[in-house]
Amino acid sequence: MVASLKPANPGDSICDIETPALILDLDLFEENLRRFDRSIVGNNVRVRPHAKSHKCPAIAKIQIGRGAAGVCCQKTSEAEIMVANGITDVLVSNQVVTPKKILRIVELSKKASVSVLVDNPENVNLINDIASKHNVRVRVLIELDVGANRCGVTDDHSLLQLAKSIQNSPFITFIGIHAYQGRAQHVRNKVEREALIRTAIEKVLHARDLLESLGFSCDYVTGAGTGTYEFEAASGVYSEIQPGSYIFMDADYGKNLDENQKPVSEFLQSLFVLTTVMSTANPKRPIVDAGLKSLSVDSGLPLVFDSKTMYVGASDEHGVLESPEDTYKIGDTLRLIPGHCDPTVNLYDWIVCVRGNNVEDTWPILARGASI
Amino acid sequence: MVASLKPANPGDSICDIETPALILDLDLFEENLRRFDRSIVGNNVRVRPHAKSHKCPAIAKIQIGRGAAGVCCQKTSEAEIMVANGITDVLVSNQVVTPKKILRIVELSKKASVSVLVDNPENVNLINDIASKHNVRVRVLIELDVGANRCGVTDDHSLLQLAKSIQNSPFITFIGIHAYQGRAQHVRNKVEREALIRTAIEKVLHARDLLESLGFSCDYVTGAGTGTYEFEAASGVYSEIQPGSYIFMDADYGKNLDENQKPVSEFLQSLFVLTTVMSTANPKRPIVDAGLKSLSVDSGLPLVFDSKTMYVGASDEHGVLESPEDTYKIGDTLRLIPGHCDPTVNLYDWIVCVRGNNVEDTWPILARGASI
Numbered sequence: 052m053v054a055s056l057k058p059a060n061p062g063d064s065i066c067d068i069e070t071p072a073l074i075l076d077l078d079l080f081e082e083n084l085r086r087f088d089r090s091i092v093g094n095n096v097r098v099r100p101h102a103k104s105h106k107c108p109a110i111a112k113i114q115i116g117r118g119a120a121g122v123c124c125q126k127t128s129e130a131e132i133m134v135a136n137g138i139t140d141v142l143v144s145n146q147v148v149t150p151k152k153i154l155r156i157v158e159l160s161k162k163a164s165v166s167v168l169v170d171n172p173e174n175v176n177l178i179n180d181i182a183s184k185h186n187v188r189v190r191v192l193i194e195l196d197v198g199a200n201r202c203g204v205t206d207d208h209s210l211l212q213l214a215k216s217i218q219n220s221p222f223i224t225f226i227g228i229h230a231y232q233g234r235a236q237h238v239r240n241k242v243e244r245e246a247l248i249r250t251a252i253e254k255v256l257h258a259r260d261l262l263e264s265l266g267f268s269c270d271y272v273t274g275a276g277t278g279t280y281e282f283e284a285a286s287g288v289y290s291e292i293q294p295g296s297y298i299f300m301d302a303d304y305g306k307n308l309d310e311n312q313k314p315v316s317e318f319l320q321s322l323f324v325l326t327t328v329m330s331t332a333n334p335k336r337p338i339v340d341a342g343l344k345s346l347s348v349d350s351g352l353p354l355v356f357d358s359k360t361m362y363v364g365a366s367d368e369h370g371v372l373e374s375p376e377d378t379y380k381i382g383d384t385l386r387l388i389p390g391h392c393d394p395t396v397n398l399y400d401w402i403v404c405v406r407g408n409n410v411e412d413t414w415p416i417l418a419r420g421a422s423i
Numbered sequence: 424m425v426a427s428l429k430p431a432n433p434g435d436s437i438c439d440i441e442t443p444a445l446i447l448d449l450d451l452f453e454e455n456l457r458r459f460d461r462s463i464v465g466n467n468v469r470v471r472p473h474a475k476s477h478k479c480p481a482i483a484k485i486q487i488g489r490g491a492a493g494v495c496c497q498k499t500s501e502a503e504i505m506v507a508n509g510i511t512d513v514l515v516s517n518q519v520v521t522p523k524k525i526l527r528i529v530e531l532s533k534k535a536s537v538s539v540l541v542d543n544p545e546n547v548n549l550i551n552d553i554a555s556k557h558n559v560r561v562r563v564l565i566e567l568d569v570g571a572n573r574c575g576v577t578d579d580h581s582l583l584q585l586a587k588s589i590q591n592s593p594f595i596t597f598i599g600i601h602a603y604q605g606r607a608q609h610v611r612n613k614v615e616r617e618a619l620i621r622t623a624i625e626k627v628l629h630a631r632d633l634l635e636s637l638g639f640s641c642d643y644v645t646g647a648g649t650g651t652y653e654f655e656a657a658s659g660v661y662s663e664i665q666p667g668s669y670i671f672m673d674a675d676y677g678k679n680l681d682e683n684q685k686p687v688s689e690f691l692q693s694l695f696v697l698t699t700v701m702s703t704a705n706p707k708r709p710i711v712d713a714g715l716k717s718l719s720v721d722s723g724l725p726l727v728f729d730s731k732t733m734y735v736g737a738s739d740e741h742g743v744l745e746s747p748e749d750t751y752k753i754g755d756t757l758r759l760i761p762g763h764c765d766p767t768v769n770l771y772d773w774i775v776c777v778r779g780n781n782v783e784d785t786w787p788i789l790a791r792g793a794s795i
Contacts, residue, residue: 171702
């Protein structure tokens with residue numbers, strides 16, 4: 052982490068922030084935390100927020116302070132960084148298949164409550180072999196493909212083979228079922244989102260029956276994201292939910308619709324990329340200093356917050372605006388709503404936490420770039 | 424830079440590299456350097472490679488060791504990191520408009536030969552004011568919009584106003600004209616690429632005549648990228664070229680066509696993302712461990728090197744393959760060709776340099792994330 056890359060310090064005015072900068076509006080962030088807590092009242096589910104969204108131990112600690120059981124991570128290195136920074140319960144919601152990474156999971160299991168996903172018997176055998184050499188028991192969840200068409204077992208025969216491999220692995224402890232319907236999160240129509248989760252729940256119940264017939268105890272069923280967690284939380288089948296983006300939101304989640312076909316409004320946009328106008332040579336197309344290296348455009352270009360101005364083009368370090376009404380001067384700043392929060396956060400070393408016109412705190416994104 | 428994020432060490436076998444990893448095939452990289460040198464023989468142009476592609480002082484030093492005059496950077500913090508690591512001549516090929524950044528350029532100008540672009544008289548006045556307080560002369564180039572429709576003056580009236588503001592600024596030294604036709608770089612048809620550069624050259628000549636009529640000396644004309652530099656280099660008008668991607672190449676540049684409507688072949692793909700198969704639950708759609716946080720997809724999904732397998736979908740940390748012929752086992756590794764090299768390099772802290780089956784070196788990407 053290079054010191055010269057820190058865009059602001061606590062006590063600065065927002066006018067002092069070097070741009071482009073990732074800024075978190077603390078009033079809105081805290082309101083999202085409160086709204087989330089209210090949204091699950093009456094549901095008997097544990098909360099394990101996904102740290103892949105923030106990659107920031109400071110935020111993980113806030114979530115755990117509000118009752119979260121721990122966090123999910125997507126990669127071994129993310130988990131190592133979370134554990135090194137005081138997080139004691141991490142679910143690596145992914146397959147860990149290479150001997151070096153499995154060894155890292157074994158070592159991490161000595162320091163914290165760590166679990167990983169499995170969907171392949173050979174992988175189970177390899178984990179068991181490595182764990183046995185270190186006399187450590189590795190905690191695993193069976194991943195089911197419940198419609199995301201990504202990882203996870205897809206049929207009863209594969210599930211049976213996987214279950215047998217676990218039963219034959221003394222250094223592996225089965226703890227539950229992982230069933231994340233990633234594809235449902237951004238389905239715009241709420242009725243369709245709910246239907247996809249209903250199908251996922253049916254697949255979970257079928258797999259649970261099969262596993263329980265083999266003597267597995269399947270009380271622990273985990274999954275769900277910001278777009279659908281209300282359904283999993285109310286299902287009585289999922290015992291844990293894993294939302295990540297609810298704390299920040301982004302332009303893509305903002306396109307999801309509620310039961311009235313209106314954009315969802317459960318959560319507020321709290322995360323922005325602060326950018327500065329650096330050229331008005333063409334006044335109708337001002338150029339800002341945030342481009343592809345400051346915004347992930349995989350889910351579309353960013354939106355300009357609270358304005359009719361549009362961000363219409365990105366190159367490495369330039370963003371092109373079109374302003375039908377507004378006129379901009381060089382040095383003007385704008386707040387951009389990232390198209391996709393997770394990979395955008397992953398571009399930054401610091402989250403600049405603002406309240407009103409002040410920089411209240413700066414949180415290092417310690418797991419930025421932790422993909423191995 | 425977190426130690427646990429280093430995917431390999433010199434002396435490792437490529438089998439030991441933790442994935443996803445950014446790997447540079449040194450034999451191919453060095454061949455690209457030789458091919459580039461040959462490609463400009465007989466042209467009277469200086470070379471100033473663009474460091475925004477690699478963000479890596481180790482590569483900048485190799486380029487300067489082969490005769491480059493220095494490097495281009497796109498951001499002030501990139502320039503600071505290059506200078507702090509021994510690069511003594513840096514053109515910041517961008518506007519620097521806020522007082523804090525201008526002050527950083529003033530401070531950097533005390534340590535190295537630094538220049539910036541201007542396209543606005545008020546910006547010139549502000550640079551002059553800040554430079555005067557520190558008794559430093561800031562070297563500027565006038566940026567012309569020669570067709571990229573981004574920054575840069577667009578008409579004679581604006582150019583005259585800008586020129587006057589420079590003449591009235593005792594702490595600003597005009598050194599030349601910046602004319603980069605960014606849009607031409609990825610125009611597929613070579614005849615069209617050349618035509619766009621011919622138009623750019625006409626704009627440069629017109630502006631040069633106007634500036635020389637005001638007493639400016641315009642021997643220094645700089646611009647050009649990997650897609651078009653052969654035209655600027657042969658023009659007799661450009662005195663310097665700024666290619667960046669030629670050392671790495673990517674899938675997007677690979678779509679440019681030569682005079683025979685065949686994919687360009689001047690340079691070889693030397694940069695890859697090494698990825699590992701982590702799930703074969705659906706054998707027809709293997710899942711690899713490189714997704715949106717390991718590959719920038721702004722210019723399209725990556726290609727699978729030397730294979731008919733296709734990379735068909737990316738989520739944060741998963742890539743979905745379709746393999747019509749090949750079958751994959753868990754743990755198999757593949758080389759992916761990034762869709763766009765520059766923002767992909769910006770996701771990594773390390774370039775793992777491989778030769779044959781060995782890791783020969785690891786270069787820190789010290790300016791990774793340097794966007795402020």
